[in-house]
Amino acid sequence: MNSELLISALIFVGTYLAILTNKVERSLAAVTGAAFMVGAGLVFGFYNEREVITEAIDWNTIALLFGMMIVVGILKDTGLFETLAVWAAKLSRGDYFYMMLLFGILAALMSTTIDNVTTILLVAPISMSISSVLGIDPKPILLTQGLFANIGGVATLIGDPPNIMISTAGGFSYLDYIYNLAPTVIICTSVTAIVFRLIFSEKTRRENKEMNREALDNILESRPSKEISDWSLLGKSLATLVFIIVLFTLQSVLSITPATVALAGAALILMLSQPDMSEILERVEWRTLLFFAGLFVVVHGVGNTALLTKAAQGVLRLTRGNLLLSALSILFLSAIGSGLVDNIPLTAVMLPIIGTLSANLPGESNILWWALAFGTGFGGNATYIGSPANEMIVSLSEDHHEPITMKYWLKYSTVITLITTLIAGAVIAIQIVSPLNLPFLPN
Amino acid sequence: MSYMNWVIALTIFFITYIVLFTEKIDRTIITLAGALTILLSGVALGFYTQPEAFEAVDFDTITLVLGMMIMVGTIQRTGLIEYLSIIIAQKSKGRVWLLLLGLGAFTALSSAVLDNVTTMVIVVPTTLSITDLLGLSPIPFLVSESMLSIVGGLSTLIGDPPNIIIGSAADLSFTQFLTHLGPIAVIIWLVSVLYFWFKFNKNMPSTVKQKQALKEIDPGRTVEDWNDVKKASGVLVAVIGLYLIHGMIGLQPQTVAFIGATLALLLIRPDVQETLANVEWSVLLFYASLFVLVGGLEQAGIIHQIAREFGIIAENFPLLAPIVLIWLAGVLSGIIDNVPLTIALIPVIQGLGSIHGIHLSSYWWALALGAGLGGISSPIGSSANVITVSLSERTENPITFTKWVKVGLPLTVLNLTLASILLFFGMQIGYM
Numbered sequence: 001m002n003s004e005l006l007i008s009a010l011i012f013v014g015t016y017l018a019i020l021t022n023k024v025e026r027s028l029a030a031v032t033g034a035a036f037m038v039g040a041g042l043v044f045g046f047y048n049e050r051e052v053i054t055e056a057i058d059w060n061t062i063a064l065l066f067g068m069m070i071v072v073g074i075l076k077d078t079g080l081f082e083t084l085a086v087w088a089a090k091l092s093r094g095d096y097f098y099m100m101l102l103f104g105i106l107a108a109l110m111s112t113t114i115d116n117v118t119t120i121l122l123v124a125p126i127s128m129s130i131s132s133v134l135g136i137d138p139k140p141i142l143l144t145q146g147l148f149a150n151i152g153g154v155a156t157l158i159g160d161p162p163n164i165m166i167s168t169a170g171g172f173s174y175l176d177y178i179y180n181l182a183p184t185v186i187i188c189t190s191v192t193a194i195v196f197r198l199i200f201s202e203k204t205r206r207e208n209k210e211m212n213r214e215a216l217d218n219i220l221e222s223r224p225s226k227e228i229s230d231w232s233l234l235g236k237s238l239a240t241l242v243f244i245i246v247l248f249t250l251q252s253v254l255s256i257t258p259a260t261v262a263l264a265g266a267a268l269i270l271m272l273s274q275p276d277m278s279e280i281l282e283r284v285e286w287r288t289l290l291f292f293a294g295l296f297v298v299v300h301g302v303g304n305t306a307l308l309t310k311a312a313q314g315v316l317r318l319t320r321g322n323l324l325l326s327a328l329s330i331l332f333l334s335a336i337g338s339g340l341v342d343n344i345p346l347t348a349v350m351l352p353i354i355g356t357l358s359a360n361l362p363g364e365s366n367i368l369w370w371a372l373a374f375g376t377g378f379g380g381n382a383t384y385i386g387s388p389a390n391e392m393i394v395s396l397s398e399d400h401h402e403p404i405t406m407k408y409w410l411k412y413s414t415v416i417t418l419i420t421t422l423i424a425g426a427v428i429a430i431q432i433v434s435p436l437n438l439p440f441l442p443n
Numbered sequence: 444m445s446y447m448n449w450v451i452a453l454t455i456f457f458i459t460y461i462v463l464f465t466e467k468i469d470r471t472i473i474t475l476a477g478a479l480t481i482l483l484s485g486v487a488l489g490f491y492t493q494p495e496a497f498e499a500v501d502f503d504t505i506t507l508v509l510g511m512m513i514m515v516g517t518i519q520r521t522g523l524i525e526y527l528s529i530i531i532a533q534k535s536k537g538r539v540w541l542l543l544l545g546l547g548a549f550t551a552l553s554s555a556v557l558d559n560v561t562t563m564v565i566v567v568p569t570t571l572s573i574t575d576l577l578g579l580s581p582i583p584f585l586v587s588e589s590m591l592s593i594v595g596g597l598s599t600l601i602g603d604p605p606n607i608i609i610g611s612a613a614d615l616s617f618t619q620f621l622t623h624l625g626p627i628a629v630i631i632w633l634v635s636v637l638y639f640w641f642k643f644n645k646n647m648p649s650t651v652k653q654k655q656a657l658k659e660i661d662p663g664r665t666v667e668d669w670n671d672v673k674k675a676s677g678v679l680v681a682v683i684g685l686y687l688i689h690g691m692i693g694l695q696p697q698t699v700a701f702i703g704a705t706l707a708l709l710l711i712r713p714d715v716q717e718t719l720a721n722v723e724w725s726v727l728l729f730y731a732s733l734f735v736l737v738g739g740l741e742q743a744g745i746i747h748q749i750a751r752e753f754g755i756i757a758e759n760f761p762l763l764a765p766i767v768l769i770w771l772a773g774v775l776s777g778i779i780d781n782v783p784l785t786i787a788l789i790p791v792i793q794g795l796g797s798i799h800g801i802h803l804s805s806y807w808w809a810l811a812l813g814a815g816l817g818g819i820s821s822p823i824g825s826s827a828n829v830i831t832v833s834l835s836e837r838t839e840n841p842i843t844f845t846k847w848v849k850v851g852l853p854l855t856v857l858n859l860t861l862a863s864i865l866l867f868f869g870m871q872i873g874y875m
Contacts, residue, residue, distance in 0.1 A: 028715070035705075049698055053502045256486055257493055260479070267479040270472040277469045281724045287716075 004044045011036050012302045015295075016340075019385065020406050027287040030294030037301035047301055056300035057293050058344060060259045061388055065117055065289060067262025071244070072121045073283035074269050075237050079229035085130035086224040094216045096136060096207040097200060101193055103127050104144035108152030108189055112159045114248045115258045116149045116389035123149075124396045131400075133219065135212040139397065139404055140200055140412075146393040147381050147416050148189065154377035155185040158251055162338075162347040162376040167252070169351045170369045174252075180370050183440040184427050188378070188420040195419060199412065236272040240265050288395045292388065299341050312353050323361055324432045327371045328425055330354065334375030335421045339382030347376055367428060370442035374424035382417040384409050445744060448490040452743035455481045459736060460787075464779050466823075471725045474732035474783075481739035491742045499738025500731050503611040503697055508730065510700025511601060512722045514682065515557050517707040521675040522665035524553060524565045529662035532573050537654035539577075539647050543584060544636060546570060550588045551595030551632055555602045556683060559592045559827035566592075567834045576660070577651045581835065582842055583643040586850050587635075589831040590819045594635060594858075596827075597815040598628035600696060601686065603825075604730075605785040605814040607696075612789045613807045616690030623808055623875060627865050631816070631858050638854055674710040678703060733786045741790050750794025758799055762870055765809035766863045768792075772813025773859045777820035785814050805866065805875045812862040820855035822847040 015033030019026055034052075041047020075081070092098035103123060110119040123145055131138035153159035157167050157177045166172070228234055244265040247254070251261060270280070315333055319325035330350070337346045354368045361368075380387035384394045384406070390413075397404040431441040459477030462468055478496075485491020518524070531549045535541035546566065554562040566588055574581040596602035600610045600617040610620065651657075666672055682703035689699050708715065740746050757764040768788075776784050788810055796803045818825030822832045822844055835842045869875030 049695060053506070059497060254486065256483070260482065260486075260493055263475070264479045264483060267472075267476040271468070271476045274468060274472065277471050277725045278723075281728070282720060284724070286719055286724070290719075 004040075004046045007040050007044065008037065008046065008302045011040060012298055015298050016385070020383075022405050022407075025287075027291040027294065030291045030298065032294075034294040034297035037298050041301055051300070052297055057296045058342065060257055061296075061342070061344070062289055062292055063259035064115065064262045065292070065388060065392070066284060067259065067264075067266040068115075068118045068121045069284045070266040070280060071237075071240060071262070071269050072125065073280050074233070074273055074275060075122075075241075076125065076283075077230060078234040078237050079227045080234055080237065081125040082129050082227040083224045084126045085133070086219050086222060086227060088126060089130055089134070089216065089219045090224070094134075094208075094211065094220065095204070096211070097197060097204040099127075099130070099136075100141050100144045100196065100200065103141055104148035104193070104196075105189075107145040108148040111149040111153040111389075112156045114245055115262075116153050116160065116387065117392055118244070118248075118258075118262065119149045120145060120389045120392045120396075124393060128396065128399065133212070133215050135210070135215070136207045137203075137402070138400055139402065139408065140196075140203060142393050142397050142404065143409070143412055144196060146384070146387075146390040147192065147413065149389050150377060150381050150387055151185060151188050151192065151420060154373055155182040158248060160343075160373075160377055161258070162343050163373055164252060165344070165347045165351060166369050166373055169355060170366060172366075172369070177373075179440070180366075180442040181373060184374070184424060184442065187427075188423050191419060191423060192416050195415065199415075233273055237269060240269040240272065243268055285395055288391065291391070291395075295385065296342070299345070312350060316353060316357060321361070323365060323367070324429060326357060326361070327367050327428050327432065330368055331371040331375045331421065331425055331428065334372050335379030335382070335417065338376045338379035339386045339417070341386070342388075343376040343380050343386065347372065350376075365443065367431065367442055371424070371428055374428075374442075375421070378417055378420040378424065381413050381420070382410075383413070445490075448485075448488055448743045449745055451484050451488065452481060452490070452740050452745060455484070456736060456740055460779065460783065463783060469725075470780070471729040471732070474729055474736060478732040478735035478739075481736055485739050485742065490744075491739045495742055496735045496738055499741070500734040501608065501611055503695065504608050505727055505730055507601070507607055507611070507697040507700050508604070509722065509727060510697055510704045511558065512726075513704035513718060514678065514700065514707045515561050516718060516721050517704075517711050517713050518557075518675040518679060519561055519565065520713060521671040521711060522663070522667065523672045523675045523679075524557070524562070525569055525665050526662050526672065527553075528566055528569045529573075529660055529664075532569070533657060533660065533662070535657075537577070537651045537657055539579065539649060539651060540640070542573075543587060543639065543643075546584060547587050547591045547636060547639075548632075551591045551628075554592035554595040554827070555599045555628075556679065558601075559596045559603055559825065560830055562592050563589060563827045563830045563834075567831055571834070571838060573657070573660070576656050577653050579647070579651065580840060581838060582840060582846065583639065583647065585831050585835055585842060586847065587639045587643075589825075589827050590851065590854065591632060591635060592827050593815060593819050593825055594628055594632050597631075597811065598625045599686075601700075603815055604782050606811055608782070608785050608789065609807050609811050610696065612793065613803065615807065617686040617696065618690055620811075621687075623869075624811060627812065627862060630865065631861055634857065634861060635854060638857060642850060671711050675707070678706045678710060681706065730782065730786075733783050737787050737790060740787075746790045747794055747798070750791050751798055753791065754795045754799035754801065757795055757801055761801075762867065765805040765866060765870065765875075768806060768809040769813040769859060769863050769866065772810055773817035773855065776814045776817035777824045777855065781814040781818050781825060785810065788814075805870050808869075808875050809866060812866065813859070816855060816858045816862060819858065820848065820851045822851075824851075 011033055015029060018024055018029035038047050038052060088099065088102055092102050107119050107123050110123065124142060127141045127145065128138055131141065155177065157163050157174045163177065244261060247256065247261040247264065312333060315329050316326060319329050334346060334350055350372055354372055358368050381390065384390035394404045427441050431438055431443055437443055455477055459473055462473045463470055482491055482496050486493065528546065528549055531545045532542060535545050550562055550566050567585060570584050570588060571581055574584055598621060600606055600620040606620060682699060685694065685699045685702065689696060772784060772788065792803060792806045792810065795801045795806065818828065822828045822842065832842050866875055
């Protein structure tokens, strides 16, 4: 092992440990790690200044987050989130678990059509507002949303960036995804809901008892529309949201990136509402953006692509020729990988490998591609570092006096990640082993 | 159909720049909207792609400005600059002319290293309190300081935004700016001071009675911690030193800015969250959007066409063309902000080089001179002027548009003429 690899791996591990232990502020840990990585890279010659901007930082993710933060920042002034919160409270009849489920399903549904981060930025404020009114703990509700958004995003071509990449590489259509992935995703969502019902049954009882009944009765009687504070701004915001959703749906047809969609939405709502620019920019979560930028720089420094490529090729060489083993190793490999790094670079590494494998295996099976889609989608839930949507959840929870910590996250996410990945594995195995071509299972 | 692309790209560009000129909509918002509109129509019509838009953004400029903002913001809060400006004022010992000269020289020097706006934000309140104390009209002081800050900013790579952008586009170092534009800035500074003397001589007393009061101002009144002031001066000296040698040791200017920012943060230890919140993100977004907008024009082929046409003229009149550029940039930058102007003109100049093989250095200096000096003419010509005027509105005797133009316009014509002559001689002896 040469010294550059050792040093970059040490910095990588150090940064992750600093983030995981929560001792230092996350963004500070990521940026410090990035500074060390670039510094070491300049000394050992594996990093140069320009790479930081041009290659390491995934500006697509940063610009997407930035654009949506502006849109949501303006949306907050309309009272829309409070209105929807009242609605949600009415629908759930004040039951804590139904509230969790309601927001989870909403997030899962939305993330099939729009980007996961956008979903979270739109749904999470509603649940924050309802939690503060009713005096309940927002953490489980937020957690459910994050996990469900990532699971739901797997179901469609446009739900998740890796799916878009896979569709380009494998030549799949929108319907291919619905047919092959959506049934399994529905199973996973249902199982997750049942597991949460069990895990959180005690919590639900406690929260239902401690809930502010007076506030709840008020809410159940009030008209949701009463909460709207600025009708004209609401009209403009809804027009922007429609614009964004249409662009997201047409994204693959028009070949525009999520970042462009989000920035165009931000430009539209800014033009329509003409707010004080400096005030709006203050609402942007610069720390989250900084965290991602830092993390990207660190991950790029390990030569993640080189390492990942080696690891993937090594594992897959062992399973060569066996479809079942290949599919399962792709599933678990990508699940573990996307828990640690962003799933976009991970997918980029896996695509060519799967392309060669698929070509060399007997039969005309596309199942390896679907294994990759499941792995990258479900695996991102394991830690909140693996998915921008989950990171957003954590960052939003910091407005609450008891924010979500890594420990809290891992306690629930690992179970769900394991279960969903295993379900996907079982489904894949059944399809491969069975002599017939089963409908509604990935093939 | 390329004409269709041209019409659409030009329409979006001109609407954006006209709205920028009218200032009806926040400049960041309108530029962002213009950038996204040109990008979306480019993607739809196939003349502009998203990777191209990303490449159009000059991240060297953005990161340099960001690094300087963090560093300057931290240094500003220590009270160092204010301390120095009061010391300078006290050295005048109540002689009004020396006061005007001293503060003018200080502003020019300070804005050569810091940005003009920061300089004026610090110097204007100090000046107001001194003129108030001495019973003088603040207008000659404020007007001359703002104008001299522009002249000072002209002399270095980091002194004003057009220079930063030009330096990055043309790959010019700090020393190259200092050795080429520095001497010109000094001459223009001297002439400007003489001009102010003729202009304000009649209406000002030669000396004031309140000498004792001036002496009694505590220069350290805004300083909270003298250690921080020492550290801030240390960081400034280190950064200037690094800038002087950055070309030789192979560091990029933005790396130097970030070294300065890191040093300032590490030594002075301000609240990081607050420091980041004070960064003017909307300025950075404004710059990035401008780059994307002009990038769209470039990809539509318009800039290429303009450069080809102008190149023919430039080839026939090699000495005249840069002079024309000084005046073109000078007049336009009195009307609109000089950053959008510079960003739009740079690809045209680059085109002159790539299409016609013209040697570009004299064009870069011409653009820097015109875009910088042109801003003097009106109160909206540069951000430093805008700040100065808005700060003066809190006093009994605010600066009006007419008052400004009466002083600024003749000075701009004088300065542009001077710059043209100096550039002409520079080209004659083969220096520029």
